[in-house]
Amino acid sequence: SRKEIEKQRSKKAPWMADVDWEGCRTAPEMLHREVDAFTRFISPSVIEHKTREYTIECIRRCITSRWSDAHVFAFGSFETRLYLPDGDIDLVVMRKSVNQYNKQSMLHTMASILRQANLAQSIQVISKARVPIIKFQSSFGGYPIDISLNQTNGVDAGRMVNDILDKYPAARPLSILLKCFLAQRSMNEVYTGGVSSYAVICLVVSFLQMHPKVRRGDIDPLNNLGVLIVDLLELYGRNFNYDNTGIAIEGSGYYFSKSSRGWHQYGQPYLLCIQDPQDVGNDISKGSFNILNVRKVIAGAYDMLTNKLYAQASEIDAKKTGRHLSLRDEVEVKDEEKSLLLSFMGI
């Protein structure tokens, strides 16, 4: 029925029910409130996190009961809590007595004991990859899980990213928003040329470091999420000189010329270039070969969002000056019409 369709429609922007509109006067203020509500909505709840923790604990017990010298760690977005509702869990098993030769057989044994313990479904061992992994869906919770063996850098990165997020608290909501935006367009996986979560966080942190108003301390970014998300889309979609400029976030952040480091990729001058905060000799985003399309969708998002902001601003103006038709006031404006984020998130 029509009513049900309407109800379904309002589910497009479920976070809108949570927005605090009290004292909201301008379009960017409305966007700020919505970004705030959206990130609260999309971020894992305590229960969600505990369920994932429990799933990990079951897997940990299964593995350590077979190999008592093994340690199981969760890393990446689980550790930073920046995962999306359907985001995967990255686990690493650390075991000293494993070398290059018995690594493969251990992965296969691990796969079969997880299957026997009824913890894993549609399990596969991907041994030919640069980093061999086991991929499966957890029986409990149905989470997509990757397990790798003796990969230390991921574990350290999670800890470091948490330190950075503590230093730049506004990077959390902006990163999850950008991450969600890219995930909607399947542009968040490096193996398909997209941008990794690690790179997304670096992009956001660099943006906050370089933004002239944030850098000088004129504004607290946590109180300006609305205007800052537009400024961010503007920088990376319309202005940033990808051909020349590389990003570094160490200290208070700086830019460097890609060619001065010899970090130009032959035939792909347009690639994003980010110095690994953990390894100054490493460019973490050189594998994002689809970056031209990423830039295009970011620029498109800027256009859509600013158009929506202009429309919102003239609506506010019309209300103020009383040009607003009273009839329109009586009709409840649907959440998804009011939503500014929906204009470009495309959820």
Add this chain to the structure above:
Amino acid sequence: RNCTVPKQKDSRLSCRRCGSPSHQTRACLTLWRIYQYVDAEHFDSKPQKESKDDAEHKDIQQARTEMWCYNCADSGHLGDDCDMRRGCPIPLIEPSAFSEQNLFSGPFKTALI
């Protein structure tokens, strides 16, 4: 009398909010680029709050005055105001957030210079 007609024509072409000739009033950046500023006390105490010692205090104060250019990757100016050839294929029609025009606006426009 003779100058009212061209004037009217002009004002219709340029923005009534900021005077820019490159957009119409309803598509003015000042409609959304509105920052919520900290108060003066907060602005002045930023390095004290974020530093552990005098050296770090000095570093933070130094970093605040820095400008970095998204175009040539150098410091000392912002990307919009760069003298080098623009690398991004999208032309710059309106000043972006990374411009002196944006930096030198608001209640702290002349601070730390």
